[in-house]
Amino acid sequence: MMTRLTVAGLALVLGGALAIAACSPLRTFDAVMPKDGSSRKVAGDVAYGEGPRRMLDIYAPVDRASGGKLPIIVFFYGGSWADGTREGYHFAGRALAGQGFLTIVPDYRLVPEVRFPGFLQDCAAAVHWARAHAAQYGGDPDRIVLVGHSAGAYNAAMLALDPQWLGADRAAVRGFAGLAGPYDFLPLKGDVVERTFGAWPRADETQPIHYASASSPPTLLLHGGEDGTVWPKNSINLSRRLKAAGTESELRVYPKTGHVGIVTGLAKPFRGDVPVLKDIAAFAHRVTAK
Structure with a gap:
C-alpha cells in the first residue's frame, strides 16, 4: 500500500513539473492514486462526434x-488548450461520481489542430450529447x-455564460463550478494565449x-491563493x-494552494489539504435540487 509520504512526495514532484508545463496531463498521478470504491466507470471511449478527440468516459x-x-x-480538464487527455482524470471522474453524480469526462480537440473557438465547439457537442443520451446511464x-x-x-465558463454555445440546452445547465x-486575461500576452x-478579430x-x-x-x-499560473484575480473579477x-x-480562495494542487485535491489522499471536492459537491447538489 502506498504511504501518505510516498504519495505526497510524488505529488510534489509532479506538481512542479506540471506547473512548468502549464498543467500537462496527470496520467502518472492518476495511475498511482487510490480510487473511490463508491463509484465506478460505466462506459468508456463513447463517441460524441467524429475523430479520436471527440470521445468521453462516464x-x-x-x-x-x-x-x-x-x-x-x-x-x-485543463492543459493550456494544447494538452491533456481524459485518461489522466479517472481520479476526478470517480471522485465526483462518488458524491452522487453521473460524471462525464470528454476529450476535445487541442491546439494546434484547432484554435479558438474549435475546442469550445467540441465541448458544446459533449454537453449536447449528455443532454440527449445520459439518461441511458441513469x-x-x-x-x-x-x-x-x-x-x-475556461471552456465550461464559456458554455455556461455565452448563450451561443448550447442554445436551448443551456436551460438544463443548473450551475457552473470553475x-x-x-x-x-486581456490584453492577450504570452505564447499560450496568443497562439490560442x-x-x-x-x-x-x-x-x-x-x-x-x-x-x-x-x-x-474556486482558486488557489498561491496560483502563479492563472492569477486569482480571474476568479475574483468574474x-x-x-x-x-x-x-x-x-468565490473561495484556498490559502497555500497552487494551480495543480486545486485539482489534485480531488484525489483521495489530498482531500484533507483542500476541500475542493466537498465544496463542488455541496454546490452541485444544491443547484440541482431546485
Whole structure:
C-alpha cells in the first residue's frame, strides 16, 4: 500500500513539473492514486462526434436509488488548450461520481489542430450529447452542472455564460463550478494565449467575463491563493461581475494552494489539504435540487 509520504512526495514532484508545463496531463498521478470504491466507470471511449478527440468516459455511483435519475456533472480538464487527455482524470471522474453524480469526462480537440473557438465547439457537442443520451446511464438530462479546471474551467465558463454555445440546452445547465480558470486575461500576452486566441478579430469575445449577465447560471469559483499560473484575480473579477449583474456567485480562495494542487485535491489522499471536492459537491447538489 502506498504511504501518505510516498504519495505526497510524488505529488510534489509532479506538481512542479506540471506547473512548468502549464498543467500537462496527470496520467502518472492518476495511475498511482487510490480510487473511490463508491463509484465506478460505466462506459468508456463513447463517441460524441467524429475523430479520436471527440470521445468521453462516464462514471456513476455504485449504489443509487432504484429508478432515480442522477444529476449530471460534465468535467473539462485543463492543459493550456494544447494538452491533456481524459485518461489522466479517472481520479476526478470517480471522485465526483462518488458524491452522487453521473460524471462525464470528454476529450476535445487541442491546439494546434484547432484554435479558438474549435475546442469550445467540441465541448458544446459533449454537453449536447449528455443532454440527449445520459439518461441511458441513469442521468437526469435536465440537471447538468459544468465543472472544469484551468483551461477546462475556461471552456465550461464559456458554455455556461455565452448563450451561443448550447442554445436551448443551456436551460438544463443548473450551475457552473470553475477551478483556477482564466476568465479575464486581456490584453492577450504570452505564447499560450496568443497562439490560442490571437487570430480571433475581436479579443473581448474570447473572455468569459464579457458574457456575465443576469441570465448566467449560479456559479462557484474556486482558486488557489498561491496560483502563479492563472492569477486569482480571474476568479475574483468574474465573481464581482456576476454579482453586479444580479447572478448568484460564490468565490473561495484556498490559502497555500497552487494551480495543480486545486485539482489534485480531488484525489483521495489530498482531500484533507483542500476541500475542493466537498465544496463542488455541496454546490452541485444544491443547484440541482431546485
